[in-house]
Amino acid sequence: MSAIHHEDRSALNRGAALASIATAIFLVALKTWATWRTGSTAMLGSLADSALDLVASLATLIGVWIAAMPADEDHRFGHGKAEALAAIFQVMLIALSATGIAYRAIDRLMNGAQTQAAEEGIAVSLIAIAVTLALITWQRIVIARTNSVAIKTDNVHYQSDLLLNMAVIAALVIDQYLGFSEADPLFGLAIAAWLAWGAWRGASEAVDHLMDKEWPEERRDAFLEVLGRHPDIRGVHDLRTRTSGMHDFVQFHMAVDPKLTVVEAHDLMDEVEARLANEFPGVEVLIHPDPEGLVDEEGVAAEELLPDRAEDA
Known part of the structure; x- marks a missing residue:
């Protein structure tokens, strides 16, 4: 388009x-x-x-x-x-x-x-x-x-x-x-x-x-593929997507180096948002940063939504 x-x-x-x-x-x-x-x-x-x-x-x-x-x-x-x-x-x-x-x-x-x-x-x-x-x-x-x-x-x-x-x-x-x-x-x-x-x-x-149905699986996979290409993203979890009229919304947790400062993590999120804007124009993105290795309340690690990384490792 x-x-x-x-x-x-x-x-x-x-x-x-x-x-x-x-x-x-x-x-x-x-x-x-x-x-x-x-x-x-x-x-x-x-x-x-x-x-x-x-x-x-x-x-x-x-x-x-x-x-x-x-x-x-x-x-x-x-x-x-x-x-x-x-x-x-x-x-x-x-x-x-x-x-x-x-x-x-x-x-x-x-x-x-x-x-x-x-x-x-x-x-x-x-x-x-x-x-x-x-x-x-x-x-x-x-x-x-x-x-x-x-x-x-x-x-x-x-x-x-x-x-x-x-x-x-x-x-x-x-x-x-x-x-x-x-x-x-x-x-x-x-x-x-x-x-x-x-x-x-x-x-x-x-x-x-x-009812805020999730995006089709192929579009979610394409979104994760873009995230997976960024070297400083250690993993992604709790990805949620929805469409409202002509507008798309995405939110997710992103695992980053725990040694990053708040400012460095903020700059990284800005950079990720800019990349996503090029691949998915018009999509509103909300990112929550997590330190790498953190396990959420349901026992899901942030790395689990980037299987290609696991296979490469």
Whole structure:
């Protein structure tokens, strides 16, 4: 990820969120007309998804805006969890929508119904695919610059929209041109299931952020590898990591030469923090120095998290 100023990063994220809102408004208007013309349950599902996209995009904008606020006296660790709270709100809306679409699809399977105006419905879906592709491309450019979790989530959701629009086209073609009238409600059920799966994934990620889940193992290992390259670090233990919105936090105990003065230990920690800042930009680090050989209350030595050193010895 290229290094950019915090203000530029926030501006890019806000721009991507506004583009998402504009796209959702356009698609909601277009699909409302198409649903009225076709009477398709699959198109209704696509409309509901676009309506949720609009609400989700508004929540993303608010979440990104709040998360970008600097830490203050009441929020010393910043406001990053606003993104996770916005995601929880989105998940509840998605779950409600999936339930409603599934109910209508089951009703149509039991009582029967027929779609109409396939040409208009297919044309609308093709337009939606083109607009969505343009938005996804712009979001990926922003993600490459900012690595925003909120924009990443929005991007994944719009990728699923491509599949939903393709499903609408397939449902209309099979229903009206191939004569299989159950295709539309069956595709409607499939869309409801897809929305429910997306809600589950979104909820899982949001809960991970709210519960301060540890970094993935490979990232923790990379962090320890950087520490292990410093010759004056004798060991590391009690490593704790978490992510809050766009912000990452790490704290750990670091074993050092017990003969170092307080000033020398302080200078060493500053040097370690500078190295970590180069490898992990934007990560807030808190280091507690321990004299080498100290064993903590649980009987864990500080050297235990640097196994490569042990193997070399």
